[in-house]
Amino acid sequence: MATKMLRPNVGLYVATYDAFVDWTAPTLDEITSATKVFNISPAVTDDYTLNMTDSESDDSLAIIDNASVQTPTYTNYEASLDGFRDANVAADSVYNKFRTLFAAPDVKYYLIKRVGKLHNAAFAAGDEISVYGVKTDFPIEILGDGEMIRTGARFLTTGEVRVNIDVAAGSAGSGPELKAVVGTKSTSNGKIRVYWVPSGNLSGTEAEFLAEPSVTDIEATGSIDLTGAIAWDGYDLGASDSNKIDDRGILDEGQVQTRGFAQFSGSLTFFRGVTSETAGAYYNAYEAFKAATDGSRPVGFLVTRVGIPAETALAADQEVSAFKFIADAFMDNTEGEDSVKFMVNFAPQGNLAVNVDTVV
Amino acid sequence: MALAINKRTGKSVNVPEHYLGHPVLGKDLEPAGSVVKAAPKKENSKKFAKQVPDAVDGDGDGLIQDGTIWQRLANTKTEEQPAPTNIEENEE
Numbered sequence: 001m002a003t004k005m006l007r008p009n010v011g012l013y014v015a016t017y018d019a020f021v022d023w024t025a026p027t028l029d030e031i032t033s034a035t036k037v038f039n040i041s042p043a044v045t046d047d048y049t050l051n052m053t054d055s056e057s058d059d060s061l062a063i064i065d066n067a068s069v070q071t072p073t074y075t076n077y078e079a080s081l082d083g084f085r086d087a088n089v090a091a092d093s094v095y096n097k098f099r100t101l102f103a104a105p106d107v108k109y110y111l112i113k114r115v116g117k118l119h120n121a122a123f124a125a126g127d128e129i130s131v132y133g134v135k136t137d138f139p140i141e142i143l144g145d146g147e148m149i150r151t152g153a154r155f156l157t158t159g160e161v162r163v164n165i166d167v168a169a170g171s172a173g174s175g176p177e178l179k180a181v182v183g184t185k186s187t188s189n190g191k192i193r194v195y196w197v198p199s200g201n202l203s204g205t206e207a208e209f210l211a212e213p214s215v216t217d218i219e220a221t222g223s224i225d226l227t228g229a230i231a232w233d234g235y236d237l238g239a240s241d242s243n244k245i246d247d248r249g250i251l252d253e254g255q256v257q258t259r260g261f262a263q264f265s266g267s268l269t270f271f272r273g274v275t276s277e278t279a280g281a282y283y284n285a286y287e288a289f290k291a292a293t294d295g296s297r298p299v300g301f302l303v304t305r306v307g308i309p310a311e312t313a314l315a316a317d318q319e320v321s322a323f324k325f326i327a328d329a330f331m332d333n334t335e336g337e338d339s340v341k342f343m344v345n346f347a348p349q350g351n352l353a354v355n356v357d358t359v360v
Numbered sequence: 361m362a363l364a365i366n367k368r369t370g371k372s373v374n375v376p377e378h379y380l381g382h383p384v385l386g387k388d389l390e391p392a393g394s395v396v397k398a399a400p401k402k403e404n405s406k407k408f409a410k411q412v413p414d415a416v417d418g419d420g421d422g423l424i425q426d427g428t429i430w431q432r433l434a435n436t437k438t439e440e441q442p443a444p445t446n447i448e449e450n451e452e
Contacts, residue, residue: 200372220388224385291376295361297374298375
């Protein structure tokens with residue numbers, strides 16, 4: 001009797017761009033390299049995407065055809081992995097390994113999927129694997145009320161894809177590297193801080209601030225810690241997938257993409273303080289953005305710090321992201337039974353930095 | 361809207377009027393009018409340049425005494441013109 005395969009017989013691995021002599025025919029000694037191939041399976045959430053998609057097709061008809069024709073041309077595939085964020089940023093864990101591997105854009109990897117064995121089962125010659133060539137995009141912070149913090153690793157395809165190929169014979173190494181500690185999941189609640197830093201508050205250039213955000217500038221008078229005034233309802237702030245530009249060479253048989261403009265967006269909903277208040281987080285947020293029609297349009301950076309308890313003071317060497325915006329529309333939200341709020345939409349201004357360390 | 365100067369960074373910014381004097385948003389801001397100085401008067405180098413009869417085309421652009429009222433082609437020679445002896449003839 002045929003037996004269905006059940007969960008969790010799948011493993012996801014990352015190989016560096018130079019892990020294979022011939023990526024179309026990985027050998028056992030290459031795929032078991034402990035320095036070039038990493039087992040990230042325990043960090044990846046269940047809704048990952050790593051598969052072929054419909055190939056591009058040509059619909060040319062011959063004169064004898066009596067129905068539509070679709071002939072596949074080059075292959076397509078897509079990759080997108082969300083990984084849990086470790087509550088302990090210093091831990092030597094799978095979660096932190098995942099985050100480190102995909103922290104920067106434009107790094108080339110091969111993503112490998114093996115179906116049929118547990119993720120930590122040793123590789124053997126003849127194991128069937130699928131190999132997907134990718135380049136990293138800017139990672140995304142995935143947050144939500146009552147949700148775990150996740151790092152969204154986003155990728156551009158390199159056109160290199162082979163599915164269900166055999167691992168060639170070789171001598172097995174000790175890899176893929178699998179960290180002994182999986183990690184500790186971290187909730188979004190209480191682990192985010194958001195600052196508004198007006199452009200006029202930067203003591204250096206914008207480029208310098210984006211490369212090394214200054215704690216002094218972020219905390220200077222005129223900058224505001226918005227954290228205490230932000231409601232979860234309508235929270236939308238951060239990078240999203242960059243534009244993916246088709247960019248094939250005449251030799252490419254698969255989908256090849258180049259990273260186009262980075263994309264990010266910002267829309268925050270703030271609590272409205274009672275009118276008698278003349279200080280505090282609600283008051284400051286309202287005062288900062290209420291003059292949406294006087295033509296001044298405040299320009300500045302929304303700086304986010306994610307994964308560190310909000311009560312921890314801002315200091316040097318903490319990872320933050322910074323996005324340049326113009327504060328745009330101001331919208332009251334007085335409906336429903338919840339408290340009165342206002343929403344501010346921020347229009348992106350073409351400059352961002354993701355996961356950079358602060359300096360004093 | 362008001363033009364202001366950030367006293368800490370020296371940068372000028374457009375801000376809503378109510379930022380000025382605000383305890384948090386405007387503590388480092390000063391109305392631009394109170395601190396902005398007039399731009400220094402631009403010196404006109406042409407005014408003070410002297411003619412150099414033997415000027416050399418140092419940058420090889422075919423011109424000598426570039427940017428002065430004496431700018432001329434490199435192969436042009438200037439000679440002192442003697443003062444007219446007969447004023448009436450000259451007026452004619």
